[in-house]
Amino acid sequence: MxxxxxxxxxxxxxxxxxxxxxxxxxxxxxxxxxxxxxxxxxxxxxxxxxxxxxxxxxxxxxxxxxxxxxxxxxxxxxxxxxxxxxxxxxxxxxxxxxxxxxxxxxxxxxxxxxxxxxxxxxxxxxxxxxxxxxxxxxxxxxxxxxxxxxxxxxxxxxLQDTELRQRRRELDLIGNEETRQAFVTRSRIVSEIRRYLDGEGFLEVETPVLQPLYGGALARPFVTHHNALDRDFYLRIATELYLKRLIVGGLERVYELGKNFRNEGISHKHNPEFTMLEWYEAYADVEDAANRLEACVQHVARAIGYEGETRWTEPWKRQTLAGAIEEATGIDVLAHRSSEELAAVIRDAADVDLDPAGRTWPQLVDDLLSKYVEPHLQQPTMLFDYPVELSPFAKAKRNPDGSETGLVERFEAFAHGMEIANAFSELNDPDEQRRRFEEQARLELAGDDEAQPYDESFIEALEQGMPPTGGLGLGIDRLVICMTGRRTIREVVLFPAMRD
CATH class of the missing domain: 2.40.50.140 (Nucleic acid-binding proteins)
Known part of the structure; x- marks a missing residue:
């Protein structure tokens, strides 16, 4: 024997x-x-x-x-x-x-x-x-x-040693049936997303991973050098700007499901290399994107036979960002639109423990969202109507009487206490896009290394005319965390980035 x-x-x-x-x-x-x-x-x-x-x-x-x-x-x-x-x-x-x-x-x-x-x-x-x-x-x-x-x-x-499981995933797969099943489920989730979008008339496309200019998100890129061309390239931080150029070109419904790279911190929900789905749909807006996201994820949950506690297949909760913050903290952020006013209210709030010193107004709003709202959004929830200060690349929210709202047409979707998706009515006015790029350039000069660089090629594409468009980004790794009952992104990425 x-x-x-x-x-x-x-x-x-x-x-x-x-x-x-x-x-x-x-x-x-x-x-x-x-x-x-x-x-x-x-x-x-x-x-x-x-x-x-x-x-x-x-x-x-x-x-x-x-x-x-x-x-x-x-x-x-x-x-x-x-x-x-x-x-x-x-x-x-x-x-x-x-x-x-x-x-x-x-x-x-x-x-x-x-x-x-x-x-x-x-x-x-x-x-x-x-x-x-x-x-x-x-x-x-x-x-x-x-x-x-x-x-x-x-x-x-x-195999019980967590670090060894992640460094030697082949051993983890050999030794742990739950691990194998989690990655089989991940594969099925991705396949069903493709099946849904293909059935809705979307085209799957591929855009450059090595980009001469990064964009589409506020993040620090990885930089590499191409010897033959003697120039630097960037690993993409998002697929957004190239996909929008395809909308300009008339493809009308496109999606890309692939890797993005951001040179930033590592946490239970962040890995420098991660998988994103982005889709863009001409003649649609943020409400269309919300309905499509809900339908897509519900299709996936049914197709894989999801049996957990998350109510994916029921109608998702929808509320405003400001309403969610006020419900959780008692603070109406839209009634205090300067950093000084909002900081004073935060200091006086009995149930809010935040140090507002040195924080801008959008940073304070994001702090309230991250600490007092997001962790409690366990069931699928969409938060709408973000302040323009938090969303510089979305279209302004429409107001029936034509008055300014200070809000944009954007939502973020949450489940299991974390953001899983982000969507806009996409900005398609080239002059407004140029103004916002210029503002980002000023932030970069002021030392913000996550500001988005000015992209003249994208402006020229918008000047050809981009139709009204709804766009969405869905974090595949985070969705898999939610649908497999895992706790961290390292458990759903086959080979996560780790220290030596």
Whole structure:
């Protein structure tokens, strides 16, 4: 009987004796003329498909149906004339039965003595149901597909060390079924988002990741240098400005689902490399974007069979930003539109613990939102009507009597206590866009390294004429956190950025 994996976590440098034992078994296979790393193994069925084929069979039922499966050996029980093994693939796990009178002494010995837990095996077997009701394949033949030279994580405890799980995601996936399922769900979420948007007439497009000028968000970029062109490029911080140029070009409904990069801090909801969905729809506004976001996420929740506590498929709560802040703190931020006034009210508020010293008015509003509103928005919620000071790139909110409101047509969507999406009625007036770029340039000169640079090419595109447009950005990583019950972005990104 081969060794069991060591208890607890797998640690680099441990188990030298086990490595030597496994290498000796590798040599034994080769000495017997067996290639332990073959080129292929054709005709494999997913384990899930095998289970579906025989669903409903009674306990003890025999079949004459043969199957070919492949996967990783996860457990083994028994010795001598009969043993049972568990094999995993991406779709699930199945029990195998090895019998001496079927395999013969030599093959039986090789399966029990030269094959280790963690090895990848190809199995040809006949399906039956054990007396205990377990669907099982009786092994008629097996093939070693890859010899595992390192022991897997303990089969009972999985891989528990959080940092090791994130640095060595392959071990996490081998050892923890919950991790595998989370990333399978992530893939399904992305596929269903695409399915929804494609069905609504959107075109999926690709815009540059290396950009000569970054834009579309207020963030610090990563900078790199292209030797042949002898110029600096930036990893994109957003796809917005290029996608809007496609709207100008007449594509009318476009989306991009891909990576953005921001040279900023790391937290439970921030990673310097993250996945965003942005879509832009001509002849639409912020209300259309809100309705479409709700419909898209509801489609995803139904398609993946979401069964958690979040009420995705019910109508989402909608309220104004100012109303939400006043409900949480008693402070009407729109009644105090200077930093001095708002700071004084914050100091006098009995239930507000913020130091307003040195903070601008938009910073104070954002502080109130971040501390007293956002953490409590556990169910899907949209906050509308942001002050223009917090949203310099959205169209002004329409007022029936034509008066100024000081607000813009923007909403942010929240769930599980964090922002998941942001949407605008997009600014399409080139002169107003130029004025706002100039304001950003002044902020940059004043030392704001997250200000957006002036983009003359984008202004020229707007001067060609961009139709009324609704645009939205949805954080895929954060949506996956919410839909899989994870706690941090590191748990839903396969290989998160980490310190040395």
């Amino acid at each position: 081969t060794e069991q994996a060591p208890a607890g976590d797998v640690a680099e440098g441990d188990g030298t004796d086990l490595l030597a034992v496994r290498r000796a078994k590798l040599d034994a296979l080769r000495a017997a003329g067996i290639e332990p790393f073959p080129h292929d193994f054709d005709g494999v069925e997913p384990i899930e498909a095998v289970r579906e084929r025989h669903a409903g069979l009674e306990d003890g039922a025999e079949t004459e149906v043969s199957h070919r499966i492949a996967g990783r050996l996860r457990a083994r029980r028994g010795q001598g004339k009969m043993a049972f093994l568990d094999l995993d693939d991406r779709s699930g796990r199945i029990q195998l039965q090895a019998k001496l009178d079927v395999l013969g002494p030599e093959r039986m010995s090789r399966l029990l003595d030269d094959v280790d837990l963690g090895d990848l095996l190809g199995i040809d077997g006949v399906a039956f149901v054990s007396r205990r009701g377990e669907l099982t394949l009786r092994i008629e033949d097996f093939t070693v597909l890859a010899k595992s030279l390192r022991p897997p994580p303990d089969k009972h405890h999985g």
